[in-house]
Amino acid sequence: MVRHLVALALLAMAMAPASAQAQAWQLERSEVHKIEAEDGHAYSVSIAWPQGDAPEQGWPVLWVLDGADNFAIAALTARRLARAGERSGIHHGVVVGIDSGPLTRRIFDYTPRLEGYEIPAGLPGHGHMTGGSQAFLALVRQSIVPVVARNVPIDNARQTLLGHSFGAVLALEAMEGEGPWSRFAVVSPSLWFGDEVPVTRIRPSGKVGEVLIALGDGETSRAGTEACDAAERLRDRLAEHGIASQVSLLSGHDHGTTMLAAMGQAIALAFGEEGRK
Structure with a gap:
């Protein structure tokens, strides 16, 4: 009897479904690099082509901040x-996700330095x-961009940066510098930071072209500032510098869901037919 039961158990194991030997999900035509900053902090850089x-x-590139959350979705x-493409007007491109890691590092990386300022x-x-x-x-320009350029052929004239919340604050600051980006998608930007300093002190370079500002109609006020009003002030500020921007109000979405809701618009900005002209 014992031998009979053992034989039945072995037979059941042999007939077990293949899903018992499942493997981790992977994305075709992608790779991940680890890049260290001078202080030793490691960044995860994911590339999909x-x-x-x-x-x-070369390929146009969409650079996505908070890569751990957003890279696979964007790609x-x-x-x-x-x-x-015939229906969507979207063409192929490279997606790069950069992840800073822990929340503490993310907030540090994505915010400008303001003497004496602390988040209330x-x-x-x-x-x-x-x-x-x-x-x-500076790390992105000096270390991450060269890694991407060595691994895939990229179009230096068609680079888009996508950020959400504090990541959108970083995208606004990146408009002023020497980065590779000429298009920007700022989603639910935390414009309350530093008493709206992302709006008041922005000085876009002449390289900046199209800008998408997206936020949800359910976003709550932060530090006494209504999100929609602040976004309109940002649009007006950009207009003062000769930059036309589109404000997209995402119906039924709040701060936590806007990145997913705006993803298609950000991709259209980066890889759409209009961007090819």
Whole structure:
């Protein structure tokens, strides 16, 4: 009897479904690099590229902040829209996700330095150090961009930066510098930071072209500032510098859901037909 039961158990194991030997999900035509800053902090840089040969000028690139959350979504959405290019008007491109890691580092990397400023109690990021954006942007220019360029052919004239919340604050600051980007998608920007300093002190370079400002109609006020009003002030400020921007109000969305809701628009900005003209 015992032998009979053992034989039945072994037979059941042999007939177990293949899913018992499942493997981790992976994204085709992608790779991940670890890049260290001078202080030893490691960044994860994920790259996804299209199938086939690149255009003569190279692929356009969508750079996505908070890569751990957003890279795979952006890459797969971009590929799906490009497959329906005749209907969507979206062409193929490279998606790069940069992830800073822990929340403490993210807040530091994505915010500008303001002498004596601390995020007030009750607001997102209170108690965390701020002011590391210039060092982070320098790391991207000097270390991360060369890694991407060595691995895939990219179009230096068609580079888009996408950021959400504090990441959108970083994108606004990046408009002023020497980064590779000429298009920017700022989603639910934390414009309350530093009493709206992202709006009042922005000085875009002449390289800045199209700008998308997206936010949800359900976003709550932060530090006494209504999100929609602040976005309109940002649009007006950009207009003063000769930059036309589009404000997209995402119906039914709040601060936590706007990145997903705005993803298609950001991809259209980076890889759409209009960007090819």
